[in-house]
Amino acid sequence: MSIAIENFVKAIYKNGKRDKNDTKPGSIAKELGISSAAATDMAQKLAAKDILHYEKYQALKLTEKGRKIALNVVRKHRLWESFLFKTFDMSLHDIHREAELLEHQTSNFLADKISAYLGNPKFDPHGDPIPNANGEITTTDTSIMLSNAKESKTYVISRLMSDDKEFFDFCSQHGLKFGNTVLVSKQFSKNKMTQILINNNTIILNEDFTSIIYVNKNE
Template sequence: MSVSIDNFIKAIYKNGVDEKNDTKPGSIAKKLNISNAAATDMAKKLATRDVLHYEKYQPLQLTEKGTKLALNIIRKHRLWETLLYKLFDMSLFEIHQEAEVLEHQTSDDLAKRINAYLGNPKFDPHGDPIPDEKGEIHTSNHALTLSDSIEGKTYTIARLMSDDKEFFDFCALYGLKLGSKIMVTNQFQFNKMTQVSINNNTLLLNESFTNIIYVNEINQKQEDISNSNYKLF
């Protein structure tokens, strides 16, 4: 497979599991910054290889073969992100950019070795699940988007679902990272904005941010234990 094919089927898979996106050729073209015609031509080509199902004006659907190929690429990408983050303490944006290149040059055997070295991680530094060598995801993440969180409740950040440098620069500036505790102080439904408190900072986030920040609720028992441990140490 070529880099362009890898990126095409990966984009279809990722859009397919994101309910806020779709897999129509035009949407995939926009994601990959290619023309609609180029996306349609690629879809027709891959349909003849049993990688996807193509029907004019309809969303693209990966076949079983196509899904396994996509997950294998994603596995290599997320393993590289995890390794780079562990070894070099690179930023979340930097590890993504490097993994975009390395994923295409990585054999299945090397991916297996990286996975063993890392101790078989289930999630990468962004909180994204890492498929196993069979292209399967066994972990479940019940996190909800920050935009769907409830005013007055406290959460921990479970996933930062983006590849945008500006977003990650903002996260680094205010300490938005996996495991960070964040309290939702206001939900402005009409304006689709969320006010949160984190690291003694009050932030007002718009929907473009809150839709890609995933959180898990901290229940009162967990909060009490956390506070108790804090007092002890």
């Protein structure tokens, strides 16, 4: 399977999991930095191979075959992120960048070895679930966007859904990490901002941040 195909089906899978659920060829093209014409051409070729369903002007949908390909790539990516984070204490941005390269060069055999070495983790350092060797995600996602969290309630950070360096640098500086606890002290709904308390520090975040930071209730 070529790198281009792996990246294409992975982009469809990931976009389909986001709140906007936008998997139209133009959106996938933007995600991958290619032209809309190139995305449409790829979609038609993959439809002929039963990897996805393609209809003109409609969202792309992976077949079961395509979903397995996507989850296999996602598994390798997130295992490499977990390995690099644990072994070298690399930043969240750096592990993502390196995993983007390594995921395509990794055999299923090596992926299984990495998983076993790490203790078969269920989540990567961003809080994203890691599929098992059968291409299954065995965890249940009950997280919500920080922007939807209730005032005066305590939450645990469950996912940081970004690959932007400045975002991760900010999160690192302020203790916004997977597994850390935050208190939502105020929701400014009109201005789309959220005030939180973390590590005894008060921070106000705008919607650009609160829409990609996911949390679970602190039971």
